[in-house]
Amino acid sequence: MELLPRRSFAISISPLRHRKSFSYNQLPEEPIKLTILKLDGSNSFGTYPLYVILDDPYSYPRDY
Numbered sequence: 001m002e003l004l005p006r007r008s009f010a011i012s013i014s015p016l017r018h019r020k021s022f023s024y025n026q027l028p029e030e031p032i033k034l035t036i037l038k039l040d041g042s043n044s045f046g047t048y049p050l051y052v053i054l055d056d057p058y059s060y061p062r063d064y
Helices: 045-055
Strands: none
Touching: none
C-alpha cells in the first residue's frame, strides 16, 4: 500500500496567501459613513471619546 503525501488545506482556504503584492493601498479610498446611536436614543457624542475609541477600542476609559 503506497501512502500519498497529505495536502495542506490551509493553502486552499486562504486566497490571500497566494497574493504576494497584496496591500491596503489597493483598497478604494471611499469615505466611511459612521452613525452612532447610543442606548438612550441620542446620537450626540463627544469628539475625544470617539477619537479614543476609534484609535484603540480596548483601551478607552469606561466612564464615557
